[in-house]
Amino acid sequence: MKTNDEFERYQKAQKKVKELKGFYRHLLVFVIVMIGLIYINLKYTPEVLWFIWPMIGSIVPLVFHGAKISNSFPFFNKDWEEKKIKQFMEEEKTHNNKFE
Structure with a gap:
């Protein structure tokens, strides 16, 4: 029985690591894209700070992804x-x- 329990715990841990890896990938893409948008915005149209809108739109799914990983939403x-x-x-x- 113990080996079966250990195997289940291993699978759960492996799944958590995979989910965490996905979140870190999501975060990395967010940071890279935002740096690019901020650069483009400040280089070509510094009088209008439009990069804020895509940033807000991208933060919402990132926050939900993080909440899902951390089990902040039990459902x-x-x-x-x-x-x-x-x-x-x-x-x-x-x-x-x-x-x-």
């Missing part, structure tokens, strides 16, 4: 989904047993 993670599935299955089972 985003798989554990919550599994608990709800089990809950609904139990409710269905109880409901069906009432009429037998």
Whole structure:
């Protein structure tokens, strides 16, 4: 049993690392694109700071991605989904047993 538990923990840890890696990639792309947009904005149209709008639009998904990784929103993670599935299955089972 212990090896099975260790294997499950390993898989969960591996999945978390993959998700974290995806977030870091998202963050890196955000930083590179924003540096480019800021450069273009300040070089060619410094009188209008338009880079702020794409920055705001890009920060929102980045924040949600970070919140998902850090489990700030419990309804985003798989554990919550599994608990709800089990809950609904139990409710269905109880409901069906009432009429037998």
